[in-house]
Amino acid sequence: MTRVWLLLLGAAATLGFAMVVLVVLPGALLVRIEPSAGLAPYGEREARGRAVYIADGCVYCHSQQVRDPSFTSDVDRGWGRRASLPADYVHDAPHLLGTMRTGPDLLNVGARLPDPSWHLIHLYDPRAVVPWSIMPPFRHRFELRDADAVGPGDTVVPLPAGRVPEGQVVVAKPEAIALVAYLLSLRRDAPPGAAALLDVDSRFWCGQGDEPRLARRGEAPAAETPR
Amino acid sequence: MSAAPADARREEIAIRASADASSRAPVLVFFATAVAWLLFGSLAGELASLALHWPDLLGFASFLTFGRIRTAHLNAMIYGWASLAMCGVSLWMIPRLVHQQLSWPRLAMAGAALWNVGLVIGIGGILAGRNDGLEWLEMDRALADPWLVAGGACVGIPLLATLARRTVDHLYVSVWYVIGAFLWFPVLFLVGNWPFGGVESAAVNWFYAHNALGLWLTAVNVGAAYYFIPKVLGRPVYSYQLSLLGFWTLAFFYALNGMHHLIGGPLPTWMITTSIVASVLMIIPVVAVAVNHHMTVVGRFAALRYSPTLRFVVIGAMAYTAVSLQGMFTALREVNRITHFTQWTIAHSHVGVYGFVTFVLFGSMYYVLPRLAGREWPSARLIQWHFWLSLGGIGLYVVALTVVGVLQGLVLLEPSAPFQRSVEVTIPGLYARSLAGLVLGAGHLLFALHCAALLRAPARRAMPALLEARPVVVRDAGAVQEPAS
Amino acid sequence: MIPSSVAVVAMVLLLGASALALFVWAWRRGQFDHLDEQSRAVFDARDPRIERPWESEAQRRERERAHGPPLPAQPGEWGGAA
Numbered sequence: 001m002t003r004v005w006l007l008l009l010g011a012a013a014t015l016g017f018a019m020v021v022l023v024v025l026p027g028a029l030l031v032r033i034e035p036s037a038g039l040a041p042y043g044e045r046e047a048r049g050r051a052v053y054i055a056d057g058c059v060y061c062h063s064q065q066v067r068d069p070s071f072t073s074d075v076d077r078g079w080g081r082r083a084s085l086p087a088d089y090v091h092d093a094p095h096l097l098g099t100m101r102t103g104p105d106l107l108n109v110g111a112r113l114p115d116p117s118w119h120l121i122h123l124y125d126p127r128a129v130v131p132w133s134i135m136p137p138f139r140h141r142f143e144l145r146d147a148d149a150v151g152p153g154d155t156v157v158p159l160p161a162g163r164v165p166e167g168q169v170v171v172a173k174p175e176a177i178a179l180v181a182y183l184l185s186l187r188r189d190a191p192p193g194a195a196a197l198l199d200v201d202s203r204f205w206c207g208q209g210d211e212p213r214l215a216r217r218g219e220a221p222a223a224e225t226p227r
Numbered sequence: 228m229s230a231a232p233a234d235a236r237r238e239e240i241a242i243r244a245s246a247d248a249s250s251r252a253p254v255l256v257f258f259a260t261a262v263a264w265l266l267f268g269s270l271a272g273e274l275a276s277l278a279l280h281w282p283d284l285l286g287f288a289s290f291l292t293f294g295r296i297r298t299a300h301l302n303a304m305i306y307g308w309a310s311l312a313m314c315g316v317s318l319w320m321i322p323r324l325v326h327q328q329l330s331w332p333r334l335a336m337a338g339a340a341l342w343n344v345g346l347v348i349g350i351g352g353i354l355a356g357r358n359d360g361l362e363w364l365e366m367d368r369a370l371a372d373p374w375l376v377a378g379g380a381c382v383g384i385p386l387l388a389t390l391a392r393r394t395v396d397h398l399y400v401s402v403w404y405v406i407g408a409f410l411w412f413p414v415l416f417l418v419g420n421w422p423f424g425g426v427e428s429a430a431v432n433w434f435y436a437h438n439a440l441g442l443w444l445t446a447v448n449v450g451a452a453y454y455f456i457p458k459v460l461g462r463p464v465y466s467y468q469l470s471l472l473g474f475w476t477l478a479f480f481y482a483l484n485g486m487h488h489l490i491g492g493p494l495p496t497w498m499i500t501t502s503i504v505a506s507v508l509m510i511i512p513v514v515a516v517a518v519n520h521h522m523t524v525v526g527r528f529a530a531l532r533y534s535p536t537l538r539f540v541v542i543g544a545m546a547y548t549a550v551s552l553q554g555m556f557t558a559l560r561e562v563n564r565i566t567h568f569t570q571w572t573i574a575h576s577h578v579g580v581y582g583f584v585t586f587v588l589f590g591s592m593y594y595v596l597p598r599l600a601g602r603e604w605p606s607a608r609l610i611q612w613h614f615w616l617s618l619g620g621i622g623l624y625v626v627a628l629t630v631v632g633v634l635q636g637l638v639l640l641e642p643s644a645p646f647q648r649s650v651e652v653t654i655p656g657l658y659a660r661s662l663a664g665l666v667l668g669a670g671h672l673l674f675a676l677h678c679a680a681l682l683r684a685p686a687r688r689a690m691p692a693l694l695e696a697r698p699v700v701v702r703d704a705g706a707v708q709e710p711a712s
Numbered sequence: 713m714i715p716s717s718v719a720v721v722a723m724v725l726l727l728g729a730s731a732l733a734l735f736v737w738a739w740r741r742g743q744f745d746h747l748d749e750q751s752r753a754v755f756d757a758r759d760p761r762i763e764r765p766w767e768s769e770a771q772r773r774e775r776e777r778a779h780g781p782p783l784p785a786q787p788g789e790w791g792g793a794a
Contacts (some may be wrong), residue, residue, distance in 0.1 A: 033425070055356035057294015063568055067491035071564050076642030084493045086426045093424030094360040095432065097492055101568035101639060102279070102653075104646055126282070132647050134282045134654075140289035239756045324753065398743060399753040407734070411727060434724075442727070454754055461760050461775070467751035471744065478731035482724045529766035 036087035037190045042182070049182025052175045053096070056138055063098030064107040064186070078112065079105040081189040088188040103135055110187040119180040120157045120172050128163045141176035144168050242326050242394075249328035250318045251599050253335035255682075257315030258592060260343050262675050264307025269668040271300035276664045280657040290354035298353050298365050304580065305363070305439070306375070307346050311339070312588045313447040314382045317405045319595050320454055321386050324402050325393030331385040338381025345374025361419070361428070363436035368420045376416065383409040400470040404450025407478060411442040426494055430486065437485035440579065445547070446477070448587040449516055452544045455594055456523055459537045460530060465522035473515035480508045487558040490567060506558035509551060517548040535610045539590030542618065546582030553578065565640060570653055571632025574625045581621050581667075589617070589674070600681050609677045616670030624663035631656030758783060 042050060053059070066080035074080065084107055089095060113119065118129065124142050126133040142157065147169050150156060155177060157170040164170055172180075275297035278285050285291035314335075322329045329335065349366025352358070358365045366372060386409055390402070398406075419435030422428075457464050464470050483505035486498045524530075524541055531538045553575055556562055566572065593610065597603050604610060631653040638649040738744065752760075760779040767775065776782060 054358050054360040055295075056289075056292060057298055057358065059360070059362070060294050060297055065492045071560065072491055073640050073642040077639075077646070086493050086495075089425045089429075089493065091425075093422065093428055095424075095426060095428040096360065097426075097429045097489065099362065099488060099568065099572065102650070132650060134279055134650055136278055136282050136293045137286040138292065139286050140292075235757065240758075243756055395753065396742075397746070397750045397753060398738075399750060401754075407731075410730065414726065414730075438727075457751075457754050458759070461755070461762060461764055463748075463751040463754070467747040470751075471747070475731070475735060478734070479728060482727040482731075526771065527764075527766060530764065533766055 033086050033090060035090045036085060036188065036192060039088065039091065039188070039190070041091045042185065045178045046182045046185045048175070049178035049180065049185075050096075052141070052179040053182060054094075056141075058106075059096045059098045061100055061102035061135070062104070062106045063101050064105065065097045066105060066107055066188075074105065077104075080108040082192065084188055085192060087192070106183065106186055108187055108189050110184040111189060114184060116180045116184060117158050119183055120155070120176060121159055123176060123179065124157055124170055124172075125159065125163055128160055138176070141173050141179065143171045143173060145171050243323060245328055246322035246326065247319070247598060249332055250322050250335075253329070253332050253339060254315045254319045254595065255599055256336055256339045257311050257318065258596065258678070259682075260339060261308050261311035261315060261588075262678055264303050264311060264346065265671050266675055268300050268303035268308055269664070269671050271296050271303055273661065273664040273668055275300050276657065276661040280654055280661065289356065295354050295356070295358075298358065299350050301363070302350050302353060302366060303346070305444075306342075306349070306366070309444060309580065309584050309588065311342065312592065313408075313444070314339070314342075316451050316588065316591045316595065317386060317409070317447060318382065319599075320401060320451065321389055321405060324395075324399050324454070325390055326395050327389055327392050329385055330388035330392060334381045335385045338378045338385075340378070341374050341381060342378030345371045345378055348374065359420075361432045361435075363439060364419050364432065368422075372416075372420055376413070379413060379416070383413065399454075400464075400467070400474060401450040401454040403471070403474045404446045404453070407474070408443050408446035408450070411438070411446070415439060415442065426492075429489060429492070430494060430498065433488040434482075434485040437488065438482060441477070441481040441484060444580065444584050445481075448543070448584050449473075449477075449547065451587050451591050452516075452520060452540050452547075455536055455540045455591060456520060456544070459534050459540075459594070460523065460527055462523060462527070465519050469515045469519045473512045473519065476508075476515065477512040480505050480512065484509065484558075487563075490558070490560060490563045503558050503560070506555050509555055513548060513551040513555075516544070520544045535604075535607075535614065536590045536594040538614060539586045539593060541590075543583050543586030543590060546578055546586060550575065550578040550583055565636035566632060567636070568639070569632040569635040570628040570656060571636065574628035574632060577621065577628075578625055581617075582625070586617070589613070592678075596678065596681060602681065604677065605680045606677065609673055613670050613674045613677070616666050616673070620663045620666035620670060623666065624660055627656040627659035627663065 064084075066074045066082065066084045068083045069075040075082065088107075089097075122129050122135075123138045125137050126135040144164070145154075145168060147167050150169055150171060155172040157172055159170055274285060274291060275293055278291070278293040278296065282293075285293075285296070290296070318329060318335055345366070349371030352367045352371060353365050357367050357370070359368050366375070386406070390398075390406060415435055415438050419431060419439075421431065423431050453464060453470060484502050486494060486502035487506050490499055490503070492499075520541070524537075531541060557566055557571070557575060593604070634652040635649050638644045638652055639646075760775065761781070761783045763772075763782045763784060764775075772782070
C-alpha cells in the first residue's frame with residue numbers, strides 16, 4: 001500500500017495551522033473595536049426588554065444585521081442606511097444576529113417604527129395592524145381587564161374596535177413596555193464612527209467597499225414601513 | 228481469514244456475548260429515553276409548524292408560542308433524541324469493537340439519568356422563558372448545563388476506560404469516529420457556553436453549533452454507518468484507506484466551517500472566507516465516505532429489501548452525502564445571498580439531522596435492540612410502515628421547504644417586492660411541512676410502540692423480522708433460497 | 713474585534729492540534745499498518761461465511777472462494793437476534 005496520501009495530509013495540516021498561527025492571528029490582534037458613534041449601553045429598561053426578546057424567541061424569526069448592499073438588498077429595503085459593523089454590537093451579550101427572516105430585520109426598527117403604541121398593539125395582536133402577518137401574538141405579556149379596573153399608572157393598549165371583548169381593555173405588563181423600549185432603542189444607522197482609523201479598519205474587516213454606503217433611496221426611510 | 232479453528236471461533240463469540248452483556252443495561256436506558264424525547268420533540272415540532280401558518284392557534288399559552296416551542300423542539304431532538312441514542316449506539320459498539328467489556332456500566336447508567344435531568348430542566352426552562360439566547364445553546368447554563376456535562380462525562384469516561392483496556396491492537400475506523408466525537412464535544416460545549424459579547428458571541432455561537440453537527444452528530448453516525456453496513460453485508464468496506472482519510476480530513480477541516488452561518492454579517496471577511504474555503508474542502512471527507520459506502524454496497528442493493536438496518540443506514544449515508552454537498556453549495560456567496568435567512572436552511576438542517584442522523588440511528592436501533600432484548604422484532608410490517616412514513620415524510624418536508632425557501636429568498640433580494648410577498652410565498656410550503664410533520668410523527672409513534680412491544684412481549688417469532696420474507700429475483704438469477712435464520 | 717477572533721481561532725487551533733496529536737499518536741502506534749486486515753475488524757470469524765439471501769450465485773461463489781464454505785446464520789448473526 002502507499003502512504004502518499006498520509007504524507008500529503010500531514011503536510012497540508014501542518015501548513016494550514018502554520019498559516020493560521022503566523023498570518024491570521026497577528027492580523028486579528030491588530031484591530032480593536034470601539035462602539036459606533038452615539039451607541040450607548042442599554043438602559044435598565046431596555047436591557048429588561050432585551051431579556052424578554054430572548055425569552056420569547058423573537059430571534060428565531062427576526063435577524064438583527066444589515067448586510068453589505070453590494071450583494072444583498074437589505075439597505076434598499078429600508079432596513080438600515082448602511083451595513084452593520086462590529087462596532088454596532090459592542091453592548092450586545094449575547095448577540096442576536098439571527099438566522100431567519102420570517103419577519104423583517106429589526107436592527108433599525110426603532111428608526112423605522114418609532115410609535116410605542118403601534119408596537120404594543122402589534123405584540124398583543126399582530127393581525128390587528130398587519131392583516132397578513134404570521135407573527136404569533138404575545139398575549140402573556142399583557143393583561144385583559146375590565147374597563148373600570150384600570151388605574152392611572154396602567155398603560156392601556158389602544159387596540160382597534162372589535163379586537164377585545166366588549167367592556168374589557170388590554171393593559172401592557174411591565175415586560176411588554178420594556179420590550180417596546182428595547183425595540184425603539186434598536187437604531188444602528190449613524191454614520192460609521194468618527195475615528196478615521198477605526199472606521200477604515202472596520203470597513204476593511206467587514207468587506208465593504210471604500211465608500212461608506214448610505215441608502216440608495218435617498219434619506220433614511222424613517223417611519224416608513226416597507227411592506 | 229478462512230476457517231478459523233472451532234474453539235477460536237467459539238471464543239470470539241464468547242467475547243462478543245460478554246461485550247454485549249456488559250453494555251446491555253445502559254444501552255437500553257439510553258435508547259428508551261431517546262425514544263421518549265423523540266416523541267416529545269415530534270409533538271413540539273408539529274406545534275411549532277402549525278403556529279407558523281395558524282399564528283393565533285397557540286397564543287393562549289406563553290409556553291406554546293412559536294419562539295419557545297420551536298426551541299424546545301430543537302433541543303429535544305438534538306440533545307434528547309439524537310444525543311441519547313448516539314450515546315447508546317456508542318456504548319454498544321465500542322465494547323464489541325475493542326473486544327472488551329464496557330467499564331463501569333453503572334456510571335454510564337448514572338450518565339443517562341443525569342443527562343435526562345438536565346434535559347428536563349433545560350427544556351422546561353426554555354418553555355418557561357429561561358433561554359440563554361444562543362441558538363443551539365438555549366438551555367440554562369447555570370441550572371441545566373452542569374447536569375449535561377456531568378452526564379456526558381459519565382458516558383465518555385467508561386468509553387475511554389474501555390478503550391484503554393482494549394484487547395485488540397488496531398482501532399477500527401468506527402472507533403476513531405466515536406472516540407473523536409466524545410473527546411471533541413465536551414470541549415465544544417464548554418467553549419460554546421462561555422459568555423462572550425458583541426460579534427464574538429456570534430462567532431463562537433456558530434463555531435459551536437456547526438461543530439456540534441460536524442464533530443458530534445456526524446462523527447458518531449458516520450462511525451455507526453461504517454460498522455453496520457459491512458456487518459450486515461458481510462463485506463469489508465471497499466477501501467479502508469479511504470475511510471481513514473475521511474476521518475482525518477473531517478478532523479482537520481470541520482473546525483473551520485462555522486462562520487459560513489454568518490455570510491454577509493458584521494464579521495471580519497477573512498473569518499467568513501476561511502470558513503467558505505474550509506466548507507468547500509469538506510468535499511474530501513464527504514466524497515471519501517460516499518464513495519466508500521457506495522462501493523461497499525454496490526452489487527448488493529438487493530440486501531436493502533431484506534435488512535431493515537441496512538435500509539435505514541444506507542439511506543442515511545446517502546443523505547449524508549446529499550446534505551454535505553448541499554451545505555458546501557450553500558456556503559458559496561452567490562447561493563447564500565438567496566438562501567440565507569429563509570426556509571431553505573430549515574430544509575437543509577432536516578436533511579442532515581433527520582435524513583442522515585435519525586435514519587442511521589433508526590437503522591442502528593433495528594440492529595441493536597433485538598440483540599439486547601434477546602428476541603426478534605415482533606412485526607416486519609410495522610418496520611415497513613415506519614420506513615415509508617419516515618422516508619415519505621422527510622421527502623415532502625425537504626422538497627416543500629426547499630422550494631418555498633428559494634422563492635422567499637428571491638423575493639427578499641428584490642428590493643421593490645414588498646415583504647408581504649416573502650411571507651405569502653412560504654405559506655403553501657408551511658402547510659405541506661405540517662402535513663410532513665404529521666407523517667413523521669405517525670412513523671415515530673409506530674416505532675415507539677414497536678420498541679415497547681419488543682421489550683415487553685414474550686418472543687412471538689423465532690425468525691428475524693426481515694422485510695422480505697420471500698426470495699427476490701437477483702440479476703443473474705441463480706438459485707435463491709429462503710433467508711437463513 | 714478581536715477577542716472574537718482570538719477565541720475562535722484559539723478553539724480551531726485547539727481542535728486542530730488535538731486532531732494532529734491523535735494523528736501522530738496513531739501513526740506512531742502503527743494504526744496505519746495492515747489496513748486490509750483492519751477493515752475486517754468488524755467481523756467475527758463466522759461473519760463473512762454466513763449465507764446472505766440477497767446474493768447472486770456469482771457473489772455466493774466469490775464468498776465461498778474467499779472465506780470457505782457457507783454456514784447457515786446462527787442467532788445473533790446478520791439478521792437475527794442473540
